[in-house]
Amino acid sequence: MTDTPMTPDRLSQIQNRNLDEVTDGPWLVADGSGGRPVVYVETLRDGRTGARVLLSADGASEADVQFIASARQSVPELLAEVDRLRRALSEAAAWLVRAGYPVDWSAHEPPPDALREAVVDAVHADPTGTVHGGELTRDEVAAWLAVEVRAFAHPDGEPTP
Structure with missing residues (x-):
């Protein structure tokens, strides 16, 4: 982690990744063949539940795989929070300026x-x-x-x- 503020260009790069093209979540983790962890999504076809493997994580730790799986939901949530906090800070600063504080x-x-x-x-x-x-x-x-x-x-x- 760093204390250096994220530049507007870097934030824009992250926000412009097309999350609409990424498989919907939630992404889940299970042991795949040979005990290798896999990231998957549940599917429903003809009324039957199944699974589609998104990623087989050879050599990855359980923590790494859990992090990858949680990123599908966490990244959009974090981006929304960054936007909310930046808007709030901007509104507060603008209010201070208007108020002549x-x-x-x-x-x-x-x-x-x-x-x-x-x-x-x-x-x-x-x-x-x-x-x-x-x-x-x-x-x-x-x-x-x-x-x-x-x-x-x-x-x-x-x-x-």
């Missing part, structure tokens, strides 16, 4: 990076340009906003202890 980035306890980045994105994406005139790059917005917020929070130039 003074976020002091130089305070004793700075805001979380994700919130700071979301606020910069919200200011930069302001379609009216009322906040910064619509002439600044994202990096310029970040620098400008840091200066403006510091000046607003510390009008006498005194930083917060």
